[in-house]
Amino acid sequence: xxxxxxxQPEMSVQEAETVTLSCTxxxxxxxxxxxxxxxxxxxxxxxxxxxxxxxxxNATENRFSVNFQKAAKSFSLKISDSQLGDTAMYFCAFMLxxxxxxSFGAGTTVTVRA
Amino acid sequence: SAVISQKPSRDIxxxxxxxxxxxxxxxxVTMMFWYRQQPGQSLTLIATANQGSExxxxxxxxxxxxxxSRPNLTFSTLTVSNMxxxxxxxxxxxxxDGVQGDGYTFGSGTRLTVx
Numbered sequence: 001x002x003x004x005x006x007x008q009p010e011m012s013v014q015e016a017e018t019v020t021l022s023c024t025x026x027x028x029x030x031x032x033x034x035x036x037x038x039x040x041x042x043x044x045x046x047x048x049x050x051x052x053x054x055x056x057x058n059a060t061e062n063r064f065s066v067n068f069q070k071a072a073k074s075f076s077l078k079i080s081d082s083q084l085g086d087t088a089m090y091f092c093a094f095m096l097x098x099x100x101x102x103s104f105g106a107g108t109t110v111t112v113r114a
Numbered sequence: 115s116a117v118i119s120q121k122p123s124r125d126i127x128x129x130x131x132x133x134x135x136x137x138x139x140x141x142x143v144t145m146m147f148w149y150r151q152q153p154g155q156s157l158t159l160i161a162t163a164n165q166g167s168e169x170x171x172x173x174x175x176x177x178x179x180x181x182x183s184r185p186n187l188t189f190s191t192l193t194v195s196n197m198x199x200x201x202x203x204x205x206x207x208x209x210x211d212g213v214q215g216d217g218y219t220f221g222s223g224t225r226l227t228v229x
Contacts, residue, residue: 035217042222043204043206043222043225044220044222044223045157045218045220047218047219050216050217091156097215100147100210101159102157102159104156104157104158105156106155106156107155107156
């Protein structure tokens with residue numbers, strides 16, 4: 001079974017600054033997908049960014065970027081120019097290439113301070 | 115991306131009763147997924163619902179407690195039966211977004227409180 005670990009329960013960042021969330025995972029497989037989801041107080045789960053394991057280039061979506069280190073099994077999320085609307089719980093998730101089940105980490109609560 | 119309408123958004127229920135949660139998708143999807151998110155916790159997959167067959171339950175979840183219906187390719191229900199306070203959670207449905215690996219779209223969740 002795949003496990004996803006998010007070691008930071010809470011993070012706080014000043015508006016306009018940068019914050020990095022860590023995520024590690026454990027798998028013996030070579031092909032898989034990684035995701036970061038955001039869950040604001042509204043409860044809606046929103047896909048922030050995704051990464052295919054076979055791609056070496058790190059994914060970027062506007063102010064969100066990842067640092068994917070396959071050998072280290074690490075998948076960190078960087079939020080640049082933080083905005084108040086980024087306040088949410090962030091979940092790292094893993095899915096095997098030919099599977100459909102998402103395995104989620106425990107989540108990191110991010111608070112952006114004005 | 116698919117759009118999911120999930121109802122109810124919240125409910126407060128008496129212990130021993132049952133609650134049925136509905137999810138309607140604006141497009142046909144093969145699989146629908148039901149998750150539980152206990153207070154302050156991560157998401158745990160309850161079961162996968164396929165149209166025309168019985169749902170597939172994950173370890174720790176049983177059909178008698180969480181019966182699921184999937185009458186067509188755009189709709190599913192999850193029932194939480196014989197509720198106890200331990201069932202107080204957020205329940206979310208989800209569908210695959212596009213092709214495999216694109217990610218998943220989630221409903222807005224049902225916050226259930228059992229008193």
